[in-house]
Amino acid sequence: MDKLAQSPVLAYIRILESCNAGCMMCKFARSKNKNVVTFDNFKKIVNDLVQIGVKEIRLTGGEPTIHKDIIPMIKYIKSLGLKTSLITNGLTLPLLAKQYEEAGLDKIICSLDSPYVEIHNELRGKDKMFENATLGLNLINQYNNASIYKIDISINTVISNKTFKSLLDFIPLLKKLGVNSWSLIQIKDNKDLELSAKEIIEYEGIANTLQKRLAETKIKLRTNCTNIFCKKINYDFDNICFYPLCVIYIDAINNTAIPCNCLIHRQNDLLLSKIIEKGIDKIWNEPKYVEKRIAFTKVATKTCIGCDPSNLFSNQNIINKLKITNNEDLREMILNEIR
Template identity: 25%
Template sequence: MDTIRTLKILSKWSMNQVIGKKRPLVAVIGITHYCNYYCPMCPFGDPNKEEQMQYAKEHDLTTEEWKKAFDKVADNCIWAIIEGGEPLSRKDIFELLEYLNNKKIPVTLITNGSLLHTIDLARLKSLISTICCSIDSIKKESYCKVRGVNEELYYRVMNNLKKLDEYDISRYINSVITKWNTEEFITQEYFDYIKNELNIHAVSMTFVQNRVGGPNLLPDRKSMEKVCESILDYSKHHSDPYIMIPRLYFEQILEHGRALFDECGVWKSMVVNADGTVSPCWKFDTPEYKLSLLEYDVDKIWSMPYWDEVKKCNECQVLGCVWYSSQKTDVIVESYIRGVISRLLSRY
């Protein structure tokens, strides 16, 4: 991380806050429309993969177009999160990561982990700050059900995670909690497994946010309460693996049946779609809420009146990333400090 660059951007961002300008601080980049998985809770879980791949070929930004977009990201954001679709499905992924690296932008790469065995992991390590693998379940049956894949991919991903350990790549796991995988969180075996078997020491979790018109994947209220109680108990007595989502998230769901926030904070993130458009979030993903990052500068995009509408949205009841971005500074700082302490303790 380039500390001077980061401090300059943070200073600029803070000044904008003082004068009432809302500007992004972190870039969330959907690098491609294509994904080789079939997750029912995800907009990229389309079962027609041939059609999805063709759409990606026609609508994904080219390598050079992404570089132009990254120039604007570098001027405004302290961090970039590269996701998809599945980012490792792009043949130019290393060239794009190299470009971001030369811009001194720290990168978190989010992947389903199924293609890690096909790439140069030593090179990947040199280009990113950390990798996040989406592992909703440690059990074959529920993993395959949540992700819509066969058992061969389950075993491949688990082996690929061990390769990350061999190359000592900084990593953590993300899990979406659905009605199909609650039990392993209630028994706490999920945490013990990723620590002892996969040598992974940090995990981020969120309950699934049902898609409009999609199937209901959320656990029933009683199961959600059991999950929350178990996670709170585990985090109270264990620092490894470090649970990245603050305890407040689970406490609020226990008390209120949902996570709470005063104002939606998605404006803090520059969500760039694979076609180069910027949209506030997946709920505001229609043409009237989109402007191309290639055609407009960040000030123009963030001065659009629809951001006032977006910040009043309160529909994401349990989506952890939206909840976290919408919290006050003290919650985020407290979580950061806990993470630093946990990482220090895990070394000894």
């Protein structure tokens, strides 16, 4: 386990804070923050990540696609033999879809909260969000159908009181867009959009039907979606959350890193600072920091309720797969699950 703890497989890099949308559930909504990571610092971070065994880098923000160097960043990651992915609201997709294919992007994770234009655009706080996202994904799907090289298409959907009743209506749209995987995420940071106790019960019935219908398609549901609103997740694999062992989240703007994209809100003593000057590869493997990460895995299940990874690793089938003795096989399996 110690060796695994020293080798994250997936790295998130937040390359800017600004955003071109006004999403009702996001702290970066309409942010005009002008701070961005420079391309030189980005390359140094990526080089360090290679040294600690990272296999995939995921670009995030804010809205990462508005960074002026987004395409050179993707190309640089690919030049080092790593997989690359990005999270986007989809507004710029029609303009950049072809460039993503040419740069070698491996996966795009796009936000779609509703199969209905008006609802999605209202939640995302801007006109044309749904239209641009679906147009861009359609273009990528067309490129995928015409080429040996394919960009994996994944959708993130935030479950709110405005969206949960239309989840089953999503399936035809996901098929049309060539979606490979779908994540359902609990609403956060907006009390007005939270489900009532009665709505949660209704949602769980819809989720059960959804899982059965998706089983008949090629679309992978990445979350154990009936558990999303549970107050407590019961783990079976030594009560461990694997994210702090397998993931590193880098805030390149503030020169910090933390082992999980959610921990920054919950556990400040796991924060690494001045990563560019010190070198991620050196401080990530400091014995005290390794010890902290391993220790946190045992309390994360009581601290981080309702996150997407907790739902993923509460799935019994995945837990059974995790009981693999070969460390490299375990890393590969975890990467396939969390990406």
